[in-house]
Amino acid sequence: MTSPGGQGGGALSTRGGAATKRMKWAIELSLGNSRSRSDRQSKDGDVMYPVGYSDKPVPDTSVQEADRNLVEKRCWDVALGPLKQIPMNLFIMYMSGNTISIFPIMMVCMMAWRPIQALMSMSATFKLLESSSQQWLQGLVYLIGNLLGSALAIYKCQSMGLLPTHSSDWLAFIEPPQRLEIMGGGMVM
């Protein structure tokens, strides 16, 4: 029943339902006393917004247009993220050492898992980079960064001896050879 345009004056004095009870004075500009009282009752919980306020967000169309460079920069950030992590990983690798215990193992797992996870969600990242003009280049950089990350993880596994690259790692799977001859005997009884 109310519209922001028609009730400009009234809004000044009657802000907030709680105030109605404590008011010292009031200016009633509308017609019909009895009517207005009931109207006010119905309006009681509502918020009175300031002039020019809209409670629906207004789509901002001007920003995209305004700074394309910012987008490019943001996309490059995403693309270079994995590469930037490599020095950090190297440091962690160096610090954690080659002993096999729970913390180095957890770190290596994290190191290996993160690039794999990123590679799995490659399409989502591509969607993110869609807006960029250098989308393919950025995608490639992102891919390379992740591959480097996983290579690093593999190198770490290798140096920790977790990769089954030696013949000793397959020793348990060698079946005992079948014997072709049956032999027996002993001392002459």
Add this chain to the structure above:
Amino acid sequence: MAWLVVRLAITVSLLYTASAVFEDQVGKFDWRQQFIGKVRFALFDTHSQASKKLLVATDKNVFASLNSRTGDLFWRHVDKTGPEGHIDALLMYGQDAVVVVGNGRLLRSWETTVGGLKWEAVLDTGSFQAAALVGVQDFVKYVAVLKKSAISLHDLSSGSQIWVENLPDSDTVQYQTIYSGGNGLVFVLGFVPNSHIVIVEYKIEDGEIMKKKSVEAAWMSSLENSCAVISSGILLCVDQITQSLYTLPLQSAEQTEMRQIHLQTLDLEVASGFPPVLTSTQPNPAQPPLAEFFLQLSPDHHILLQLKDGLIAPLRDFNPSYLAAFATSGEKTVAAVMSPKNDTACSINLFSADTGRRHLDTTIIYHMDPNGGKPNRLYVHAFLKKDDSVGYRVMVQTEDLTLTFLQQPGRVVWMREEALADVVTMEMVDLPLTGTQAELEGEFGKKADGLLPMVLKRLSSQFILLQAWMAHLWKLFYDARKPRSSVKNEVTIDTLSRDEFNLQKMMVMVTASGKLFGIDSKSGTILWKQYLENIQPNSIFKLIVQRTTAHFPHPPQCTLLIKDKDTGLGSLYVFNPIFGKKSHISVPALPRPVLQTLLLPVIDQDYAKVLLLIDDQYKVTAFPSTKNVLQQLQDTASSIFFYLVDTSQGKLSGFRLRMDLSTELIWEVVIPTEVQKIVAVKGKRANEHVHSQGRVMGDRSVLYKYLNPNLLAVITESTDTHQERSFVGIFLIDGVTGRIVHEAVQRKARGPVHFVHSENWVVYVYWNSKFRRNEFSVLELFEGAELYNSTVFSSLDRPHPPQVLQQSYIFPAPISTLEATLTEKGITSRHLLVGLPSGNILSLPKMFLDPRRPEVVSEQSREENLIPYAPEMPIRTEWFINYNQTVSRVRGIYTAPSGLESTCLVVAYGLDIYQTRVFPSKQFDVLKDDYDYVLISSVLFGLFFATMISKRLAEVKLLNRAWR
């Protein structure tokens, strides 16, 4: 510093291997049984009425005291083996037992209550003849010992020698007996065969010869069993040829000829070919013997006779009777006689010795074991009852060395199986499945006959299983309420079934006396026994398991090859190892001496493995020899090889089987017997599994093991025993091709060599005569970094010789036997079980005997967990698997895998038998005994309820928030 590192490394490695038994585990899965051997002398302690002691001396050189109420040992003294510890005589007076040991070398007096040595006297050299207690004026003060050429008298309380005298004409006269009647004189009786008897009379005080006389006795050939002294010093002899008794008063001067009494005048006759035996009794050494005596005329005919006023009168004729013995209690002397009652039982009766009258209500019924031997010794313990009548108990020893202690009216108080003191060989056999398990197994074995019947059968067997499970649960519940001691359920042959981890097995033991035993490995209970009669004393036994219990419904089958050493002929005894029953399978006749046997992995249609027996013409007999088997043998004949080692010629020869079951010689290795002799040959155990085909190096490459299943380890010793020139040789020979894979010589060493050959290693122990110490040496064989052929192994195609590594160590103790642990899959690390002469069994980790142990520790060797080389091998008391349960004279150790990979069953046998389990890599596949089930389950339940409660709380909270 380096030394410190080495020590630290050793300590750390020991932490892994230390595996002693905890105090509360004692007796939980191990047991020991102590034996004494065949009883030669047994004396009851009649000193006091309530005494429970029974003193025994045995052919195993054991002197022991048994509790006559329970049969347990009070104490036991095990002397040296062989003639050095041989117990020649046992005499007892009061609390003292006097023993002559080692062919008259030592005279010892033992305190009988605790078994302490009171004194020991070293006697002069000379072969022992007899010993006797000598009394003066109703007191026994001395002990006299007769040697071949001298007699000595010793004080009974201190052992000091009173006098020693040479015997006159000892080079011609055989002195054999001593007699003393308590009148201050000692008589020594000797004889010249078929000529005369010599009687020498000594004065007790100073050993002066009072009198010496010889009496004509042309008929005499032996003094020992055919003569006895009775009734105030009258020598009584019996002769088979003249069928007469002869008497001679020892002290009379006028009688120079023995008085002959024809047995015919007494209506008696000695059975032909049987040497008659006289048995007299002298209840108190300080008084003359009784006038009554037993005369044994044939194996089952005794007669009680009395000498009265120079006349011999029969008191009672016992025909038939197997055994007779005198016993004395107080003033009364009685005679116990065992007579056959029927085929399976004997009755023992008591007779008064002086009248021959039977005591009323004194019959003891002795039931003979149908699987045992005949009784051959009777020992009687007589005692006075409250009403002054004579009561008695008897101990019966049978041919199969069973001691049975009986009391009236035939109740068996205890039994001891002394045959087990001499176990020759043994095997462990899996127990059968329970009826329900077998039902389920059988279902898979049967042929399918339609879908619906199969389903029904499955359902019914599942129902039976459910029923059994419910019954089991009910039993558990029921037992839980009873006190713990009464729950202990007896193992009988009917309740035998395999446990879930196959830890309980049947131990089949073959003893030297020819008695077979089936013993439950968990409790040590004897479940069955079988005495094989007519086994020669030095026979060779070989026990073979032809069919295990795995082939339900076929019963398991064991075959025992018995070879008589004198005739060389062998015989087969086939039996069921679980029930001990003889199988009714036709056994091949073995007309020619058997040289060796060979158990093939080939099975016949009844799942029995085929046994090949090779005779002295190198012909082969197959057992079983059905058509199926012969067909299979023809197919595989070209790949069946066997080897024979002839130690007398120093020859090893290899043969190949031909289609027609004859053989052809394919190789021969001669080790010249002038230089060295072959002492032992060992292949690998057939049931051994090797899980890992190689060893991982520090750089994570693999050194592959040389696992030649046909490899033989041959040990030789030099014939020259001079300590500078003696040596021990070891040859590793391929049994198929005869190729010598490796040979090594240990200079300045000699045997006895004990060795173990397993996987790719041989461990042997010898005596280093230069440094005078025992040394361990280990040989390990490797193929190298590459496997030549990883799928099949053929000895005929091995172009590359293996790499051999060797290392030696000092072992700080002599050893008596050596064996290696064995597990199901061979994953568990190996330990060596070393039987020490002290009776302990040492479990020595194989990692200490590793030729790759480095002298200088490097990064790689540390990576490999190699212990740095130290020449001394440690002996740690925690490694004794039998803690204080020592096994006397341990002769062999048998190891068998169990159903658990971590667990190996061990039986050590010698004079005693000890069974236990060892866990070389600890119990990695079962929860520990002290696992805290209560804590774990309470934590689990606590967490579960906490989750439930917090879930509920979270729900309430969420609901409240939604309402706000």
